[in-house]
Amino acid sequence: MRTSWADAASETVVSNNNPVPRPSRHTYVPPHLRNSAVSDAPAPSGPPTERESFGGNTGGSRWSGSSRTKPEYGRQMQGNGYDAAGRDGGGSCRNNRSGGWDRRKREVNPFVNDDKVDDMKQGFSEHENTVINFDAYEDIPVEISGENVPPPVNTFAEIDLGEMMNQNIRRCKYAKPTPVQRYAIPIALGGRDLMACAQTGSGKTAAFCFPIISGIMREQYGQRARGGRTVYPLGLILSPTRELSCQIHDEAKKFSYQTGVKVVVAYGGAPINQQLRELERGVDILVATPGRLVDLLERARVSLQSIRYLALDEADRMLDMGFEPQIRKIVKQMDMPNRGVRQTMLFSATFPREIQRLASDFLSNYIFLAVGRVGSSTDLIVQRVEFVPESDKRSHLMDLLHAQRENGEHGKQALTLVFVETKKGADSLEHWLCINGFPSTTIHGDRSQQERELALRSFKSGKTPILVATDVAARGLDIPHVAHVVNFDLPNDIDDYVHRIGRTGRAGKTGLATAFFDESNLSLARPLAEVMQEANQEVPPWLTHYASQAPYSSNRNRRSGGRFGGCDFRREESFGKNLDYYGRGSSGTAFGVPADYGGAYVPGVISAWD
Template identity: 55%
Template sequence: MVSPLLKLVLLFRLPTRHRSLFLSNSSQHQTPPTSQSQQCQQQHVPPQPPPHPLMRNATGQPIPFHMPPLHQPPPPMPPQGFSGRHPPPPPHMGIPPPMPPPPLPHAGMNGIANGSGTGGGRQPLQQQLGGNGRWKGGGMFDSSPNAGGPSRFTAASSAAGGGGRQQLMSRFQAASTPAAGSGASNFQPSDDWSQLLSRNERMERELFSGTTTGINFDDYDSIPVEMTGPDRESIQPVESFASMTDFHPVIGNAVKLIGYQKPTPVQKWAIPTTLAKRDLMACAQTGSGKTAAFLVPILNLMYTEGPGHSQAAVRANRRKQFPVALVLAPTRELASQIYDEARKFSYRSQVRCCVVYGGADIGSQVRELDRGCHLLVATPGRLVDVMERGRIGLDHCRFLVLDEADRMLDMGFEPQIRRIVEQDTMPQKGQRQTLMFSATFPKEIQHLARDFLQDYIFLAVGRVGSTSQNITQEIMWVEEADKRACLEELLQNRAPDALVLVFVETKRGADQLEGVLYQQGFPVASIHGDRSQADREMALRNFRTGQTPILVATAVAARGLDIPNVVQVINYDLPSDIEEYVHRIGRTGRVGNLGRATSFFNDKNRNIVKDLRE
């Protein structure tokens, strides 16, 4: 018991607002009540903690306040092997977790079922229910050749016990798609390249939609073709693609999807020459289908002959890729174009194509190489860089192609080319097959052909260095001060959807002319060497699709670009030599189409008058 005097002292020490509460609480403890535990036992209710004396609601009723216990029970021990970094998963209350369903093919995979696990008999994936309804079946998810699926899923089932119970055994193998331009890491394709893989409708739409080639070149039969070299009489021309029974099914399927019917003159002779495993030096007019002239026979030989020792070398040295075929091109635009065509002719095959070029992130290109590379398209400078990093080996390269060889020499790539071909591990001439393509045949190209080719066939289609007969050439005398007004007049008189390519000499001139035309309301874009790769690709893509049908360009776009349906080429600034003029106007009148080339001429261009007359 507390004495009244002590109560009085305590009362005066409390704040005024708490005195009434103190008095009420003290009066309640005058009669000792029954213990709370005894009351709970009598009423069979769980014990409740008393409300806090200082917490009441507006009506004066105490508000329950549950104090946490002073001593918390220790947390349950994590299961064995648990790292403790994250909280343990909640228990399942004695109920086992449901069995996860088998993985389904994602958007980049092509479901292929193979009853035996290997070999043929590929059919659309089927799931069967057996016994208690669990998934059974032995089949294989295999990434499509062009779909970009990152893995291959293999499943096998075996009966175990009664009641139709099935045992599912699965494993994931990191494998890349064996197709052009897609895949995943640790690429381990089959050594059998003769198989025709299943269709991928999404990839077909991506690769072959909008294809405009496959034109009959009936008027090309009159073009003279000169062919020299040892045993040239044994090579017979290809009259039509349908008559080529030696084509592998992968090539035949691609030719059908593209729409090829009758080959161009260079294809007519280059394809059988390459299939006969002869070295070739071909000079042909620009826009005559030279890309397919070397891709079709080389890939056909790769499908029939297989990878050789390249796959074994990759398995022995996983950090380095050993391509079977190498295609060198002068510019990144041409390299990208060749790569896109290679993807078409490698569709539904085990062959994977890659491309490397300067002006783009080398890290992403190296990662693509790590996923597998059988046919490599590259610019010389970037290829040397990748080789010095130890990511590409040319020890097992059986096919070498130099496209636009004269342009590569003009751009100063001869040291890099000789470094790649002569000073590394590439097989010597005679042990590899080498093809060179060029629009001209100057002395420098003749020396390169002598050093790189052995017993080669020389093929000249039409007059070497001449322009296409499908191009109507127009020369206009225009003073420098009147060029912009004359150009605007030509552009206003064009068809709304006609693609027009305007060439200038300098990068600064390209930017200035683009700005002037844009201010006049023309849909225009420009490309030159100082633009980033992303900007150049976007400008070319918009030009091809017609979003910006006027493109101002320097010589970076003059060679090798295959932009179909270019109606007119305008030389706003004439080049200084006739070879550059030939390559520029060759961007129109391609693959059998008609085109027009208009050139502005004045006193500054008198040095090219004689060559233009010829």
């Protein structure tokens, strides 16, 4: 029987018995009060007995030094009191006497399932999906632009997120930061706005969650609004699909375990009452999909006036035609603090130029970060394109699946994710696969949320090793052990292709992606050939031919990257006009260096691969 970090931690907490009597009724205690002296802190609502039981052990003001007031670097964070927090008052953990009852004792250990999952994975060839293959990330090109860019770090120890978060990082089995984390975390800890591009599966979620959680832990107390049944989260994380919001919530709960920072998720298709109850119990970071958030805002059950941190995952998707009005409403028309007051972070694997332009509206003096061949896939994914006429697609898929099953270990079907264009097409293909002896399920927007979640679970567990999906599953979902992504129908947008195939080849593992190309995909020929070339993939001659014949589509111009990855649209525009973006002579720095380069910068060098 395995003993996990988390088990050890929960034992610690239980044995670290709280001598303070618990109140009978629980009241939300904001994180900045949970471990602080009562003296001059504004009184939380609730009976005095609760306040007396805070067990104040520190002055709390050591969490001062708001990152936003220090424009320089994230380094000022180092050793600014976390160690003291750990030892202070005899508690080995921060916030272990919150409000007279210890929420952390009732906090479900988010790591308990990890061991079970590991056991379940015996059937798979690899264990420890959380362990990242860092060899795969050597020599990754990095580009940064903006003013006063904080230097990257090489280890989590350098970042010093505090003992509780360090423990959680160990529990997650993260040995060292991924390239995007190495650059993005110091930037975010420095209080800077950020537009970050990094390859699919390279650890973006932690890159924005760590700084938000750490920032909230450092928060000075006192400013938090309260009133009625309205809750006032400090951090807001938006994502384009319900499942992705759930996944971010699950991750964030691990990162914030026992820190006293409360993360709540809200999304549509699920009973709102349950989510309202969760919110009432207190929320520091709200993870949400846009529709449900607007609903909550209109009901005045959530107010954004205390938001200090705003993160958009899959930010280019969030700002494209479908979502942009909703996002604009949330960010501009509600009570959210203005840009420059809040800290805004946008993350995606792709960032088309015109979306960057749109996005700059939400940002203030931001840093642009591109890690890896952005808008490209990793070369960990073997990409194949086959010309398959519509009428042959089914039988061709069947051939692939048969071959896969025969080559698989113990005749087991490897997890295969099949993307189709329409919801109807998804249902139809799933049914056909099932009656032909291939256990499948499907996920798309016409299914109930329950069905969607069941489908995802069933796929992840290997019970139905084939998942037929629409683009609802194209972005962000981290499904370990997806061996094969099939683009049964290719998307119209090359960026969607990049995100889809990014469901495999995650965390430094390899994967296979097969696309069925037909006459209806001619406009994709050129960008597809480019993406494949960027990733050192073999481009079939017939595709090169189509690509050379294809007219320059607007698609090409809006490509997020050029041949060498992401580019800050501010730089492109200033080059075009032969003007400095800031009009001040130094618009920033770009690093044409390997990602693990830890030494001095090369200012003035735009990029080594340009």
